[in-house]
Structure formats: C-alpha cells, structure tokens
Amino acid sequence: MQLTLEFGGGLELLCESKKIHSVNVEPQNGAAKLNMKDLLLWVHTNLIKERPEMFMKGDTVRPGVLVLVNDCDWELSGQLETSLEEKDVVVFISTLHGG
Amino acid sequence: MEFNRGDSEASRILRDIQALKDTKSGIEHKLSVLEARLQEINLQDDAVSNGSSAPSSTVDSGFGNGLTPDMIYRYSRHLLLPSFGVEGQANLLKSSILVVGAGGLGSPALLYLAACGVGRLGIVDHDLVELNNMHRQIIHTEAYIGQSKVESAAASCRSINSTIQIVEHKEALRTSNALEILSKYDIVVDATDNAPSRYMISDCCVVLGKPLVSGAALGLEGQLTVYNYNGGPCYRCLFPTPPPTSACQRCADSGVLGVVPGIIGCLQALEAIKIASKIGEPLSGRMLIFDALSARIRTVKIRGKSVQCEVCGDHATFDQEQFLEFDYEKFTQSPLSASPLKLNLLPSDSRISSKEYNERIINGEAHVLVDVRPAHHYKIVSLPKSLNIPLSTLEGRLPEVSSALKEEEELNGIVSDSTAQLYVICRRGNDSQRAVQYLHKMGFTFSKDIIGGLESWANNVDRNFPTY
Ligand SMILES: [Zn+2]
Numbered sequence: 001m002q003l004t005l006e007f008g009g010g011l012e013l014l015c016e017s018k019k020i021h022s023v024n025v026e027p028q029n030g031a032a033k034l035n036m037k038d039l040l041l042w043v044h045t046n047l048i049k050e051r052p053e054m055f056m057k058g059d060t061v062r063p064g065v066l067v068l069v070n071d072c073d074w075e076l077s078g079q080l081e082t083s084l085e086e087k088d089v090v091v092f093i094s095t096l097h098g099g
Numbered sequence: 100m101e102f103n104r105g106d107s108e109a110s111r112i113l114r115d116i117q118a119l120k121d122t123k124s125g126i127e128h129k130l131s132v133l134e135a136r137l138q139e140i141n142l143q144d145d146a147v148s149n150g151s152s153a154p155s156s157t158v159d160s161g162f163g164n165g166l167t168p169d170m171i172y173r174y175s176r177h178l179l180l181p182s183f184g185v186e187g188q189a190n191l192l193k194s195s196i197l198v199v200g201a202g203g204l205g206s207p208a209l210l211y212l213a214a215c216g217v218g219r220l221g222i223v224d225h226d227l228v229e230l231n232n233m234h235r236q237i238i239h240t241e242a243y244i245g246q247s248k249v250e251s252a253a254a255s256c257r258s259i260n261s262t263i264q265i266v267e268h269k270e271a272l273r274t275s276n277a278l279e280i281l282s283k284y285d286i287v288v289d290a291t292d293n294a295p296s297r298y299m300i301s302d303c304c305v306v307l308g309k310p311l312v313s314g315a316a317l318g319l320e321g322q323l324t325v326y327n328y329n330g331g332p333c334y335r336c337l338f339p340t341p342p343p344t345s346a347c348q349r350c351a352d353s354g355v356l357g358v359v360p361g362i363i364g365c366l367q368a369l370e371a372i373k374i375a376s377k378i379g380e381p382l383s384g385r386m387l388i389f390d391a392l393s394a395r396i397r398t399v400k401i402r403g404k405s406v407q408c409e410v411c412g413d414h415a416t417f418d419q420e421q422f423l424e425f426d427y428e429k430f431t432q433s434p435l436s437a438s439p440l441k442l443n444l445l446p447s448d449s450r451i452s453s454k455e456y457n458e459r460i461i462n463g464e465a466h467v468l469v470d471v472r473p474a475h476h477y478k479i480v481s482l483p484k485s486l487n488i489p490l491s492t493l494e495g496r497l498p499e500v501s502s503a504l505k506e507e508e509e510l511n512g513i514v515s516d517s518t519a520q521l522y523v524i525c526r527r528g529n530d531s532q533r534a535v536q537y538l539h540k541m542g543f544t545f546s547k548d549i550i551g552g553l554e555s556w557a558n559n560v561d562r563n564f565p566t567y
Contacts, residue, residue: 010318054345063343064342071398072400097292097294098316099205099315099350099363
C-alpha cells in the first residue's frame with residue numbers, strides 16, 4: 001500500500017535528512033491490514049539510518065514525538081492499533097523547545 | 100611612515116568613538132531615569148482614576164464605550180473590524196498578558212501585544228542582550244548590548260505604546276516565584292527556550308487556571324498551540340514523559356533562522372489577542388506546524404485533555420504545594436536556564452588548558468590537533484593546521500589520525516620510541532572529551548582534550564579569535 005511518511009522537528013536527520021518519503025508497505029505476516037505498530041517496525045528497519053533510540057523506545061515512539069495520521073494525533077485513532085489505508089499520510093514530528 | 104600615520108589616525112578614531120560612546124551612555128542613563136519617573140507618574144494617575152488603563156487621557160470620553168478620543172484614534176483600525184470592533188478592543192484594554200522570555204519568540208510577540216493595546220503587559224527574563232541575539236531578537240537594539248533584556252524590551256514596548264502598563268520581571272522564572280508572577284495575569288505566553296521551563300510554565304498555568312499560548316522554534320521549523328484553554332489539553336497531556344536530553348536541541352547549538360521564531364512569535368501574539376479580546380477560535384486542541392524551507396503550514400488535530408494526566412487529569416491532585424516542591428530540572432534532566440552543558444568525563448591528566456596548549460605550540464612541540472566539530476562549524480572558524488574529523492565520523496577515520504601523527508613525527512625527526520602528541524578540540528569542550536574517551540579506548544591513550552574548546556581559546560589566548 002502506498003503511504004506518504006514525513007519526518008520533522010529534527011527526526012529527518014535520522015533518515016538521511018530527507019523529510020518526505022513515498023513508500024510502499026504491505027500488511028505484515030499475512031494480515032489483512034497494516035497498522036501503526038507494523039509501520040513503526042518497518043520505518044525502524046528501512047528508513048532510520050542512525051541513532052534509532054531517537055525514534056523508538058520499546059515498541060512505540062520515544063517520548064516527545066508526535067505521530068499524526070492524516071493530520072490527526074494518533075492518540076485519537078488508537079495509537080499503535082491505528083489501521084492504515086491506501087494513500088494515508090503519516091507524520092512523525094519531534095517537539096521543539098527552542099525560542 | 101605610512102604605518103605610523105595609519106596608526107595615529109586609528110587611535111584618534113578610537114578615542115572619538117570612546118568619547119561618543121560615553122556621551123551616549125550618559126544620555127541613555129538620563130533617558131531611563133526619565134522613563135522610570137514617567138512610569139511612576141502614570142501608575143499614580145492610574146490608581147487615582149480607579150484602574151483605567153489609559154493614563155494619557157484618564158477621563159472617560161463619555162461616548163459610552165469606555166474609550167477615550169486618543170484610544171479611538173490610536174486603535175481605529177481595530178475598531179473598524181466588524182468582528183473585532185469596540186468590544187474586542189475594550190476587552191484587550193482590560194486584559195493582562197505575561198510573556199515569559201524576551202528572545203526570538205518574545206520579541207515580536209511583545210511588540211505586537213504592546214502595539215495592540217493590552218492593558219498590562221508583563222515581561223520575564225533574566226538574560227542580558229548579546230550581539231548574537233540581534234539577528235532574531237528584534238525588540239532589542241545595539242545600544243542595549245550587555246544590558247537586561249527585560250529593560251531593553253520594556254523600553255521598546257513603551258516607545259511604541261506609552262499608554263499601556265508594562266511590568267518588568269528581571270528574574271529567572273522558578274517554582275519559587277512562578278505562582279506569584281503568573282497569578283497577576285490573565286494569559287501566559289511561553290516564549291522560553293528549554294524543556295524544564297515549558298513543563299514548569301504549563302503546570303503553573305494548570306494550577307492557576309490560566310490559558311497558555313505556547314510557541315517553539317528551531318532551525319527552520321516552528322510549532323504553536325494553546326494549552327489549558329476551554330477544556331483543552333495541557334503540555335503534559337501531550338508529553339507526559341519528558342524527551343531524552345539528546346532530543347532537546349538548543350538554538351545556540353543547532354542554529355535558527357531569525358525570521359522563523361519571528362513568525363511563530365507573531366502567531367503567539369495573535370492567539371493571545373484572540374483569547375484576550377474573545378474573538379475567533381483559539382488554537383486549542385490543535386497544533387500549527389511550520390516548515391520554512393517548503394513554506395508549508397499544517398494545522399493538525401491533537402488529543403484533548405487526558406483523563407490520566409498527572410497534572411490536569413480527572414484524578415490529578417497536583418496543587419500549588421506540589422508545584423512548589425516539583426524539581427523540573429531533575430524531571431527533564433536539563434537546566435532551567437539554557438546554559439550550555441559542561442561535562443567532566445576525563446581525569447585531569449588527560450586534559451590541558453587552552454593556555455597550556457598555546458605554550459606547547461610556541462615551544463614547537465610535535466603534535467596533531469584534531470577538531471571534532473561538524474564540518475559546517477569548522478567552516479565558520481578554525482585553528483590553523485587543525486584536522487577536522489567530526490565526532491560522528493571519528494570511528495571510521497582513525498587511520499587518518501594515525502597517519503597524521505606519523506607524518507608529524509617524520510617531519511620533526513622523532514625516533515621510534517617517542518611520539519607526537521595528540522590534542523582534541525571542539526567548540527566548548529564537551530565533544531572533545533567524548534572523542535578523547537573514545538580515542539583512549541581505541542589505543543590512543545596519550546590523547547588529550549583542550550579544556551573549554553575554542554571558546555576558551557578565544558577568551559584566554561586570542562581575544563581576536565571569533566566566537567559564535
Ligand atoms: Zn494535562
């Protein structure tokens with residue numbers, strides 16, 4: 001399934017400073033749907049090139065990272081259980097503190 | 100001789116500059132005394148006219164809307180807006196807003212809040228104006244370099260609008276003073292630059308029931324949202340666990356394009372004005388994300404108030420007493436002031452001062468100097484004959500260190516049983532220690548770190564060496 005993944009707030013530095021990635025990810029282990037849990041693992045394996053601890057902690061994103069599925073906080077759609085559809089846009093953004 | 104003439108002319112110019120500077124600071128002093136006196140008189144007038152926020156014309160115009168003729172003229176373009184109008188302006192004039200931080204975000208926020216006629220505007224900061232602030236902290240002028248940011252910002256605000264009350268809080272915000280300061284205002288604008296301050300200000304706003312307009316900027320990106328407003332989330336609802344310190348980059352390390360915090364600061368002023376004047380839909384439960392390079396602004400929906408939030412949730416017991424006890428620096432493992440980290444990773448015999456290093460150069464000691472800063476830092480300024488190997492690439496480039504040492508030994512005719520020395524430098528002396536720690540492990544046990552890095556070199560050896 002075709003997805004657009006975006007990284008911001010410094011997370012792009014973990015994937016070769018590229019902010020927008022158009023990717024094809026298929027449902028894992030013969031499941032009918034792809035969920036965010038699968039996608040995180042896929043991103044971790046395929047896109048994160050350095051300091052993976054800056055992206056994930058345990059089986060989810062590290063504290064301070066907001067995940068947005070189609071411009072909506074993943075807390076509102078079921079977090080790791082959020083199931084993804086064709087052409088969804090998933091944004092990973094690190095919170096900023098500077099000023 | 101040509102040389103002497105140039106010399107004496109330069110010293111004459113220097114004398115003239117100094118004389119003019121002395122005159123200027125005398126005038127500035129007189130100005131600030133007069134400004135302070137005027138402020139006092141205005142405050143007294145305020146008290147006499149029973150809290151009216153228009154000291155320049157304290158008599159009510161009698162037109163029934165509470166606005167004096169001066170106010171009507173000054174704010175006429177606001178009054179002409181059907182969705183803002185007299186009511187919006189009157190609400191603004193009655194409101195009080197506190198801006199925490201007179202830096203990159205606070206500068207434009209304060210200028211607009213002063214200009215638009217917020218009744219009472221508070222400014223908190225403990226810092227001094229520095230030359231490297233000027234590219235983004237546009238409220239300050241060169242004349243204020245070395246002086247308090249709060250004084251500088253207050254003077255700029257007063258020069259734009261002398262009819263509002265401006266309150267100077269020249270201190271760092273801490274748990275010990277935050278409750279007292281924030282309680283005097285209706286709305287709080289977080290324009291700080293570090294994680295512990297953000298948690299502390301949000302918690303304090305929850306405890307006091309104040310809406311919080313929160314902005315942040317770094318590099319070429321910015322973020323903005325309103326917390327603790329109308330049943331919306333607080334900062335902790337969104338970020339219950341603080342991020343690792345390595346994820347909290349500072350503008351002083353990572354850089355920031357000046358106009359980026361400017362844009363976010365303007366939007367913070369706008370959100371504060373909307374809340375104060377009771378117009379529109381404040382950015383609560385939503386977050387604005389700004390990417391300068393692609394010129395994209397996206398507004399996303401974020402979670403609402405979290406039932407489990409430890410500070411604002413349904414079962415939270417967080418109160419003023421707990422706030423006073425809470426250690427925000429320990430919680431986030433970073434200091435409340437954005438002061439740079441000072442590591443101490445090495446035994447003292449593996450470190451030398453910048454002065455000692457200078458003596459060794461003068462004595463012609465055979466050595467290699469490795470500069471472990473990122474390449475774009477190295478391009479700004481570097482010591483002659485240093486070898487740039489960024490810390491992140493050191494692991495793969497150890498052979499280069501070995502061959503540089505060998506070359507230096509051959510050049511100096513050193514025989515096999517002694518070796519050239521190996522020194523490591525960086526900007527402030529943290530990464531150089533990390534590098535030396537690694538080099539020790541990899542067999543370069545004689546490598547030493549230069550304490551305090553290039554900053555120390557500039558302060559203690561070569562005053563003309565640029566700092567950044
Ligand atoms: Zn909360």
